[in-house]
Amino acid sequence: MFTGLVEEMGTMRGMTRQGEAMVLHISASVIMNDLKIGDSVSVNGVCLTATSIETHSFAADVMPQTFRNSNLKDLQSGNKVNLERAMIANGRFGGHMVQGHVDGIGTIHQVTREQNAVVYEITPANTELFKFVIPKGSITLDGISLTVVSVNDHTFQVSVIPHTLVQTVLNQKRAGDTVNIECDVLGKYVNHLLNYGSRGQQDEGKPSGISQEYLAQHGFA
Structure with missing residues (x-):
């Protein structure tokens, strides 16, 4: 989970690509202070995992799903990218809840x-x-x-x-x-709950208990 408050701009050192799979190599400074292998990093709003770490850079894999649904595939060496480490629970929440799951x-x-x-x-x-x-x-x-x-x-x-x-x-x-x-x-969760039954996904064929009328009756709409 992220806040959407960018910590720094990193620089693309390079990338390797095989089909729709990529490995990004990114230079950074601020986020390197406590970054560990396996940590989540938002790169231009995409949640990626640090797979290797050097003193002033890290690498992250980009899977085909991410390749197809984001603009990471257009990055070139020398491009700047927005970087943010995953949020911690003991700080101010200055932005909003950001998952790093690009729509x-x-x-x-x-x-x-x-x-x-x-x-x-x-x-x-x-x-x-x-x-x-x-x-x-x-x-x-x-x-x-x-x-x-x-x-x-x-x-x-x-x-x-x-x-x-x-x-x-x-x-x-x-x-x-x-x-x-x-x-x-939050909007995506509400939309899913409102439309859950209509997509035929309700367990045991039961209709969804949440509707526009239900929300209005209970003061939510």
């Missing part, structure tokens, strides 16, 4: 400056994600915890403060570039 890829449609902020307009490749994208709700782009400021039928917008731009790779992205999208996990 899809989005394309930056437009970048505009609004006084001290920069607004990014994103077009998701999979329009099904819009059911989890709500104004003032949380969303993760390349591992960065952000707030949705507006949504329409085809795009959504996030507004980014100067500190976040300086500390993350979002500052290097332009219209046409891609970002990894992870929607708020």
Whole structure:
């Protein structure tokens, strides 16, 4: 589990690829302080496992499922990547609950400056994600915890403060570039529970006890 507060920008030293399987080699400094083999690291919002560690770098495997559903396959040597270690239980929870399980890829449609902020307009490749994208709700782009400021039928917008731009790779992205999208996990759980019975997955054929009417009757909707 992560918070979406990027700790540092690492640098791609290189990668090896065989089909849709990859091994990423990433240089870093801050996260290397206590990183151990087997630890989880968010790389541009994707939860990966450190499989080998050197003094100033680590390696992580990318499986075919991750290759197909994220933009890690587009990385090249020298590219910067957002890095965050898994959260610990004794610190402040400054972002939101981020799993590092990417839901899809989005394309930056437009970048505009609004006084001290920069607004990014994103077009998701999979329009099904819009059911989890709500104004003032949380969303993760390349591992960065952000707030949705507006949504329409085809795009959504996030507004980014100067500190976040300086500390993350979002500052290097332009219209046409891609970002990894992870929607708020709470919304995904609610959606699953509401639709569980309708997919024929209920144990022993019993209908789901949760519905829109149930939530309304009990003050949740």
